[in-house]
Amino acid sequence: MPFKNLNIIEPILRALKTEGYTKPTPIQEQAIPIVLEGKDLLGCAQTGTGKTAAFAIPILQILRGEQHPEPHLIKGPRVIKSLILTPTRELAVQIGESFTAYGRHTGLRHTVVFGGVSQHAQTNALRSGIDILIATPGRLLDLMHQRFIHLQHVKIFVLDEADRMLDMGFIVDVKKIVAKLPTQRQTLFFSATMPTEIQRLANTILTHPEKVAVTPPATTVEAIEQSVYFVAKSDKRLLLIHLLKDKSIESALIFTRTKHLADRITRDLVQAGVNADAIHGNKSQNARQRALNSFKLKKLRVLVATDIAARGIDVDNLSHVINYELPNIAETYVHRIGRTGRAGLSGVAISFCDAEEKPYLRAINRLISKTIPVVEDHPFPLSHIGPGKHQDEVVKGVTGTVRSFGSLKASRRKWSGARRGR
Numbered sequence: 551m552p553f554k555n556l557n558i559i560e561p562i563l564r565a566l567k568t569e570g571y572t573k574p575t576p577i578q579e580q581a582i583p584i585v586l587e588g589k590d591l592l593g594c595a596q597t598g599t600g601k602t603a604a605f606a607i608p609i610l611q612i613l614r615g616e617q618h619p620e621p622h623l624i625k626g627p628r629v630i631k632s633l634i635l636t637p638t639r640e641l642a643v644q645i646g647e648s649f650t651a652y653g654r655h656t657g658l659r660h661t662v663v664f665g666g667v668s669q670h671a672q673t674n675a676l677r678s679g680i681d682i683l684i685a686t687p688g689r690l691l692d693l694m695h696q697r698f699i700h701l702q703h704v705k706i707f708v709l710d711e712a713d714r715m716l717d718m719g720f721i722v723d724v725k726k727i728v729a730k731l732p733t734q735r736q737t738l739f740f741s742a743t744m745p746t747e748i749q750r751l752a753n754t755i756l757t758h759p760e761k762v763a764v765t766p767p768a769t770t771v772e773a774i775e776q777s778v779y780f781v782a783k784s785d786k787r788l789l790l791i792h793l794l795k796d797k798s799i800e801s802a803l804i805f806t807r808t809k810h811l812a813d814r815i816t817r818d819l820v821q822a823g824v825n826a827d828a829i830h831g832n833k834s835q836n837a838r839q840r841a842l843n844s845f846k847l848k849k850l851r852v853l854v855a856t857d858i859a860a861r862g863i864d865v866d867n868l869s870h871v872i873n874y875e876l877p878n879i880a881e882t883y884v885h886r887i888g889r890t891g892r893a894g895l896s897g898v899a900i901s902f903c904d905a906e907e908k909p910y911l912r913a914i915n916r917l918i919s920k921t922i923p924v925v926e927d928h929p930f931p932l933s934h935i936g937p938g939k940h941q942d943e944v945v946k947g948v949t950g951t952v953r954s955f956g957s958l959k960a961s962r963r964k965w966s967g968a969r970r971g972r
């Protein structure tokens with residue numbers, strides 16, 4: 551079905567053509583008519599499904615329809631008519647880019663506000679008057695307190711990635727923001743997963759919503775070659791360096807649960823001669839964007855990220871995702887490995903599992919309804935020796951470097967052979 555069957559107006563159709571979009575994705579096909587009718591929407595969809603356009607296109611169309619035919623005759627500055635609330639800076643920037651792309655012929659103006667950078671450029675943009683605001687919760691509240699932002703004219707509110715808001719501890723902030731919105735409004739609520747607390751939040755802020763769900767996780771998971779290595783926590787570093795000697799790993803996104811560990815792994819990898827960098831919330835916005843761009847351009851082979859920082863990262867041809875630590879929420883595993891295997895391409899997802907993480911692995915296997923194959927033949931098996939001791943023996947026994955392991959190469963050959971054969 552082409553976009554024009556969804557009754558999209560010509561200026562937006564033209565912009566979509568420039569973007570090279572030929573037909574709507576499933577979430578767009580379902581959500582756009584609902585939003586254009588002015589109804590509330592509960593969308594169960596994750597990044598990568600085209601959900602940004604699913605809300606951006608109808609918002610642009612509705613606001614364009616309400617535009618004054620001669621905007622220069624309007625007295626006073628523009629007011630914010632649509633608010634998009636999203637959890638991370640990366641997502642905010644990507645959503646801003648989408649509005650720029652789809653709205654380029656509409657005459658509507660938007661801006662993006664997020665923390666971690668000076669507010670000066672953001673307040674200047676706000677002062678000049680905008681129709682659409684894309685924001686992360688902390689900076690939005692801050693600018694509202696400073697009276698740079700007023701939400702009383704908002705007609706369409708989007709809550710993006712609600713489950714991430716919960717994970718990141720933003721739910722109280724979200725509720726504070728919602729309390730400042732007019733009660734008469736259209737609300738679009740997106741979440742990849744629907745835990746009880748999110749369902750409860752949705753019930754409080756939506757009015758008779760239409761529900762739309764797209765389920766790429768299952769299909770995505772199918773297309774990805776997954777494996778798990780049982781390894782002691784203290785041996786994960788050695789196993790990672792060992793695996794990265796395989797040159798067929800062209801680009802790898804490595805996940806950790808904490809910023810501290812992301813930094814430590816990056817240091818270890820750089821020391822071992824691997825081209826790696828980290829992105830997480832403690833890094834400046836510029837440093838994160840720089841690392842992400844190098845990774846996208848394939849100048850950087852390995853990017854180490856926390857779940858939060860990696861949210862919304864959209865990298866073409868990402869060959870490997872490595873879970874250095876298993877996530878304690880099974881859905882997060884699906885989010886993580888969904889970064890590879892995009893657009894029907896095959897991808898490889900490798901997970902390290904130490905003794906304490908075994909319950910997480912069981913939960914993941916349950917969620918994806920299959921048992922992730924275990925790679926048993928590797929140099930750092932989780933043995934009866936226990937964490938720590940094994941590594942000491944390794945270092946003492948073998949002249950201090952991983953490279954001197956005779957068995958490593960053989961095992962790697964076996965591992966790559968197994969992969970090729972699968």
Ligand code: AMP
Nearest residue numbers: 571573574575597598599600601602603
């Ligand atoms: P999102 O889920 O919004 O992060 O979108 C994922 C990617 O799909 C982005 O790179 C979009 O530019 C792209 N995209 C969105 N809608 C379409 C479409 N209808 N056709 C082709 N690509 C699209």
